[in-house]
Structures are given as structure tokens and as C-alpha cells.
Amino acid sequence: MPELPEVETIRQQLLPCLPAKIKQTRYSRVVGSILKTKMFSPTGKTIATISRKGKLLDFIFADGTHMISGLGMSGGWRYSFLPITAKHTHIQFTCENANGQIYLAYVDPRRFGNCHLLDGQNAERQLARLGVDVSTKEFNVDYVAALCNRFPNREIKPFLLDQACFAGVGNYMACEVLAHSRIHPERMSHTLCAKEYRQLVRAMQLVVGGSLKKRGLTFSGGYTDAKGEKGAALNNLVVFHQKICGLCQTTEVTRILQKGRTTWYCPHCQK
Numbered sequence: 026m027p028e029l030p031e032v033e034t035i036r037q038q039l040l041p042c043l044p045a046k047i048k049q050t051r052y053s054r055v056v057g058s059i060l061k062t063k064m065f066s067p068t069g070k071t072i073a074t075i076s077r078k079g080k081l082l083d084f085i086f087a088d089g090t091h092m093i094s095g096l097g098m099s100g101g102w103r104y105s106f107l108p109i110t111a112k113h114t115h116i117q118f119t120c121e122n123a124n125g126q127i128y129l130a131y132v133d134p135r136r137f138g139n140c141h142l143l144d145g146q147n148a149e150r151q152l153a154r155l156g157v158d159v160s161t162k163e164f165n166v167d168y169v170a171a172l173c174n175r176f177p178n179r180e181i182k183p184f185l186l187d188q189a190c191f192a193g194v195g196n197y198m199a200c201e202v203l204a205h206s207r208i209h210p211e212r213m214s215h216t217l218c219a220k221e222y223r224q225l226v227r228a229m230q231l232v233v234g235g236s237l238k239k240r241g242l243t244f245s246g247g248y249t250d251a252k253g254e255k256g257a258a259l260n261n262l263v264v265f266h267q268k269i270c271g272l273c274q275t276t277e278v279t280r281i282l283q284k285g286r287t288t289w290y291c292p293h294c295q296k
Contacts, residue, residue, distance in 0.1 A: 026098060026099070026195060026196075026197070026242075026244065026247050026248050027080065027096050027100070027101060027195075027241065027247075027248045028080060028193065028194065028195030028196075028197060028198050028241075028242075029079065029080060029158075029159065029160055029192075029193030029194065029195075029198065029233060030198075030233055030236035030237045030241045030242065030256075030258070031096075031101075031236075031241035031242065031248050031250075031256060032077060032079075032080050032081075032082060032096060032193075033077055033160070033237060034237065034240045034241045034250050034251075034256065035082070035101055035102050035250055035251045036075050036076075036077050036082060038104070038250055038251035038252060039075055039102060039104060039129070039251050040074070040075060042104050042120075042122055042127055042129070043072055043073065043074055043075065043122065044071050044072060044073050044074075044087065044122065044123075045071065045072045045118075045120035045121065045122040045127060045129065046069075046070070046071040046072075046120060046121045046122070047067050047068050047069065047070055047071070047072065047118045047119070047120050048068070048119045048120060048121055048126075049068060049118070049119040050066070050067060050068045050116070050117070050118055050119075051116075051117045051119075052115065052116060052117075053113075053114065053115040053116075055115065055136065056115045056116060058136050059115055059116070059131070059133065059136060059138055059139055059140055060116075060139075060140055061139050061140060061141050062140070062141050062142040062143070065140070065142045066142075067086070067092060067118070067142065070086040070087070070088060070090065071086060071087040071088075072084050072085070072086060072087075072120070072129075073085050073086060073087045077158075078152045078155055078158050078192055078193075079155045079156075079158055079159075079188055079192030079193040080095065080096065080188070080192070080193055080195070081093055081094065081095050081151075081152065081155070082094040082095075082096070082102070083148065083152065089144070089145050090142065090143065090144055090145070090148075091142070091143050091144070091145065091148035092140055092141070092142050092143075093140070093141045093143060093148055093151055093152070094131070094138065094139070094140050095138055095139045095140075096133070096138045097133060097135065097136070097137030097138035097139065098135050098137045098138075098247075099133055099134045099135040099137065099138075099247055099248075100131060100132065100133035100135075100137070100138030101131075101132055101133070101248060101249060101250070101251070102129060102130070102131055102132075102251055103129070103130050103132055103249075103251050103252070103253055104127060104128065104129050104130075104251055104252075105127070105128050105130075106125075106126070106127055106128070107128065108128055109128050109130035109132070111130070111132050111253065112134070113132050113133055113134040113136075114130050114131070114132050115131055115132070115133055115136070116130060116131040116140070117129070117130040117131075118130070154188075154189060155188050155189065155192040156172075156187070156188065156189050156190040156191055156192045157190075157191075157192060158192045158193055159191055159192060159193045159194055159229050159233065160193060160233050164191075164226065164229065165226060166219070166222045166223050166226055169222045169225055169226060170219070170222050172184075172190050172214070173214040173215060173217050173222070174215075176190070176214055177213070177214055177215030178213060178214070178215065179213065179214045180210070180211055180212070180213060180214075180283060180284075181203065181208060181209075181210060181211075181212045181213070181214055181217065182199055182200070182203060182210035182211070182283050182288050183283050183284040183286070184214055185198075185199040185202065185203070186199055186284075186286065193233075194229075196265075196286055196287070196288075197242060197244070197262070197265045197266075198229075198232055198233070198236075199288075200264050200265040200288055200289045200290065201228075201232045201261075201262065201263060201264065201265055202225065202228045202229050202232050203225075203228075203290065203295060204228075204263050204264040204270070204272060204290060204291060204294065204295060205224075205227075205228035205231055205232065205263070205272075206221065206224040206225045206227075206228040206295075207221075207224065207294055207295055207296065208221055208224070208225065208295055208296075209290065209295045209296055210281070210283065210288045210290050210295070211281075211283070232261075235258065235261045236256070236258040236261060238258075239256055239257040239258035239260075239261065240254070240256045240257060240258070241256030241258055242256050242258040242259060242261075242262075243255035243256045243257075243258075243259065244259065244266065263291075264278050264289040264290055264291055265289050266289060267289065270291035270293065270294055272291060272294045273291060273293050273294050275293070276291050276292060276293035276294070278290065278291055279291070279292050
């Protein structure tokens, strides 16, 4: 967390604030664990737009430089017409846009997020490390088939978490996508058939679209959107942190550990 729907929600909410010229930058005393670029000085730059690939936000400045922001486990960007005083605010930009003064801030209680200030070429290189963004048309049956053929001996649930292949997928999305695909999380990638490739692509669209409509998923007091509000996608879940499967509505959800991450699945629906 946050995963693709949460990051995209933040991006969409910030876009109407742009373009915005940064007049002043304020950092917390522990921001050094987040800023990964020396001489990080965006003051005076104008944020022209914000793009996204997977779980990374790409703040694109008018001068062609980029600020790539990974939100880690608990990070998020917020905006307000008043200074943002939330606890764990580590970066705050005082900006000027068409409506006057606005504040953009990065809030991260656990400080696992990161920010890089990069030129266009290096930003492109960093984003190129990611696989296809699973919310795009490039994420299709042919792409999934090619990955499974290239990496035949990967357990499908941990495989979905590999950002070099499935950009944007996190733990809750992987569990939910496999549930809707009716695919057991311990299946090896080479055992999937063409029908299951199609099911997986459709399930990804379903999970991403459903979560986006609800402004993302807030679980156990974690993620908040750019307005500081919780996402409402909790009711969409069918297996993740559920007791009874939301698909068959009768089977108790099983929980297992895979590559250090907890997986939830329905032993009746997923084969």
C-alpha cells in the first residue's frame, strides 16, 4: 500500500492544481531518508503535469526535469489552500497557480517512500525498469502469455508482485485479481492456459476499475487520498483480509505465506 488505484487517485486529484510554481520548499528534519538526490532543490520550478507508471508518480517540471516519487508503504501527496500540518509531513511546497496560493505536501508516517530529482533521460531510465502498467491497453493476453512463457517456474501470486513485470500490483490487488480469475495463488506460471490468461486480464481490469471508482482502498488506518480522506474500496474485497469468500459466500478464506507476504484465497473458488 498504496497500490496502483491509490496512486492514480492521488494523481487525478492533484492534476487540477497544475500548473503550479513552487515558491518555497520546506523539509522535515528526517527527510534525508526520503530524498534520494543530492542538491534536491525544486524551488522556482513549475510543476507542469503529473504522470504515473505503476506505483510511481512522475512530477514533470516545465524545464524538462522530473521528480519521481515512490510512496512506499504509507506515503501520499496532499494539497490544501492552507499550510498542511499533518503529522509526518516531510516535504511541503508553497505553490502559486491560477487560483492563487496552494500547498502540496508529502506525508509518510513510516518513511519508506522516496523522491528523486532527475533529468528527462534518467527519469526515462528509471521508469523503464518497470514492466507494463497493468491499467494500460498494453497489459493484455499476449503480454501475460509472454511473461508466463519467459518465466515458467514462478508461483503466480509472488510473480504478480514483481514490478519489473506487473507494474502497479501490490498485495491486495494480487490476492483479489487471482480470486476473480479463479486461479490458485500457488499455481506455477507455466500451468496457466489461454483461458486463464484472459481471466487474469479481465480480473485486473475489474479490480483496478472498481478500486479507482471508490478512490482507492484504506485498510487499517493507512492510505488517504490527496484530500486527506480515506478510500472507500473496502467493500469491494472478496478474499483479502476476509473471513468468508465474497464470491461463493460460503467458504472460509485460507491464509498462507508466500515469499514473506501473506496471501488470502478461497480454496473452493480458486483451483
